[in-house]
Amino acid sequence: xxxxxxxxxxxxxxxxxxxxxxxxxxxxxxxxxxxxxxxxxxxxxxxxxxxxxxxxxxxxxxxxxxxxxxxxxxxxxxxxxxxxxxxxxxxxxxxxxxxxxxxxxxxxxxxxxxxxxxxxxxxxxxxxxxxxxxxxxxxxxxxxxxxxxxxxxxxxxxxxxxxxxxxxxxxxxxxxxxxxxxxxxxxxxxxxxxxxxxxxxxxxxxxxxxxxxxxxxxxxxxxx
Amino acid sequence: xxxxxxxxxxxxxxxxxxxxxxxxxxxxxxxxxxxxxxxxxxxxxxxxxxxxxxxxxxxxxxxxxxxxxxxxxxxxxxxxxxxxxxxxxxxxxxxxxxxx
Numbered sequence: 121x122x123x124x125x126x127x128x129x130x131x132x133x134x135x136x137x138x139x140x141x142x143x144x145x146x147x148x149x150x151x152x153x154x155x156x157x158x159x160x161x162x163x164x165x166x167x168x169x170x171x172x173x174x175x176x177x178x179x180x181x182x183x184x185x186x187x188x189x190x191x192x193x194x195x196x197x198x199x200x201x202x203x204x205x206x207x208x209x210x211x212x213x214x215x216x217x218x219x220x221x222x223x224x225x226x227x228x229x230x231x232x233x234x235x236x237x238x239x240x241x242x243x244x245x246x247x248x249x250x251x252x253x254x255x256x257x258x259x260x261x262x263x264x265x266x267x268x269x270x271x272x273x274x275x276x277x278x279x280x281x282x283x284x285x286x287x288x289x290x291x292x293x294x295x296x297x298x299x300x301x302x303x304x305x306x307x308x309x310x311x312x313x314x315x316x317x318x319x320x321x322x323x324x325x326x327x328x329x330x331x332x333x334x335x336x337x338x339x340x341x342x343x344x
Numbered sequence: 345x346x347x348x349x350x351x352x353x354x355x356x357x358x359x360x361x362x363x364x365x366x367x368x369x370x371x372x373x374x375x376x377x378x379x380x381x382x383x384x385x386x387x388x389x390x391x392x393x394x395x396x397x398x399x400x401x402x403x404x405x406x407x408x409x410x411x412x413x414x415x416x417x418x419x420x421x422x423x424x425x426x427x428x429x430x431x432x433x434x435x436x437x438x439x440x441x442x443x444x
Contacts, residue, residue, distance in 0.1 A: 163421050164414065171409055171417075189413065196417055200424055245358050246390070255353030260386035264396045274400075281400040300401035306366065325362035332390075332397045 148212040156203045167196060170213065173297050174220045180294035180313065181221070181228035191227060195220040213302060214312075221312050245329035264339055277335070284334035291315075292327030299324055352380040357387045361394055 146165070154162035174192035175185070182188050198219050206215055250259040264277055285296055291313070298309045299320070310320045352360075357380045363369045364377055381388050 158425050160418060160421060160425075164418060167414060167417050168409060171413070193417060193420070197420055197424065200421060244355070245362070246355075248355075251353075251355045255355035257354045257386040261389045261393050263389050263392040265392070274403075277396060277400045278403055278405075281397055282404045285401065285404070296401065300398050301404050303402055321363065321366060321368060324366070328362060328394060328397060331401070332393050335397055336393065 149208075152203065152206065152212055155200065163196075163200070170216060171196075173302055174216070176297045177217060177294050177312070178220055178224040180290050181224035181233065183228075183231050183233050187227065187231075188224070191220060191224045194223055198223070214304070214308060217298070217302075217304075217312055225314075243326075245325070246333070261336060264335065277339075280335040280338045281331060283338070284331040287334060288327055288330060291323050292330060295320055295323045296327040296331065300328070352376055354380075354384060354387050357381070357384065358390050361387075361391050364391070365394060365398065 148166065148169075151159075151162040151166050155166065171192055174195055175188045178188035178191035178195075179185065182191060195216065199216060202219075206212065210218075250257060252258050285293060285301065288296060294313065295309055298304045298312065299306060304312070306317055306320050306324070309315075310317045313320070315323075357377060360369060360373060360377045364374065369377065381391065
């Protein structure tokens with residue numbers, strides 16, 4: 121089966137980093153309940169988990185990083201003030217992202233910002249100069265797992281992927297973050313960003329191809 | 345007479361990989377790509393790279409927040425807690441915060 125499932129489970133996030141040091145599973149909903157009781161540490165933990173993604177998604181709608189940060193901050197305050205409004209019909213993550221998107225969208229509208237949707241963007245997934253005239257590889261890829269030391273491969277790959285996603289422009293960064301980092305379905309991403317599923321697929325295609333290219337470049341730099 | 349599709353070349357195959365991993369290729373296109381992959385170690389390596397990238401993305405985990413961003417948010421949380429105490433919480437201000 122070709123489908124690749126993002127690794128983060130719905131509503132549960134793995135604490136701890138890819139170094140594999142300590143891995144503790146704490147449900148978002150447990151943290152939310154603790155926040156309702158005024159638990160500052162629980163609030164801090166949820167902010168750590170989701171604030172970067174909120175900023176990335178907000179940036180899709182608003183004109184600057186600073187405004188995107190403001191939107192993410194307002195989102196957290198809306199969560200704290202409206203915690204009783206969460207009814208559990210969607211996951212906490214989806215609820216949180218919807219609050220953020222609603223705020224960012226209304227600010228983006230006020231800014232008269234053009235949402236950076238360009239699903240018609242063309243260009244090959246792999247630079248043309250890596251193929252011969254007949255379309256066969258002349259500079260073929262090697263699996264990442266072959267090109268680096270197994271002992272450090274995962275941490276190294278994850279770090280490279282993190283850097284590559286941050287280097288993407290929008291809309292690719294928002295779509296890849298929501299789909300592959302946060303593990304939302306293509307349908308959920310489409311609904312959140314007001315795009316068709318087909319357009320999300322096109323943007324995801326470009327974004328993943330770009331991430332692969334950047335990671336390969338880094339891996340080759342490390343390895344050769 | 346039914347014309348058979350010409351075999352894929354690598355340059356075409358890599359453009360199908362994205363929809364393939366999403367399970368969004370037609371059965372016919374899937375068969376065509378898998379036929380190519382079975383014979384082409386380079387395109388199989390490309391698929392492996394894309395799959396590794398997607399899997400790694402799902403384990404990226406939280407980024408380190410800038411300390412001032414986190415402390416600013418914690419300050420706001422403390423202020424809110426101090427203002428409300430144990431009383432009933434304020435409703436959301438403004439309709440835009442409520443997901444539809």
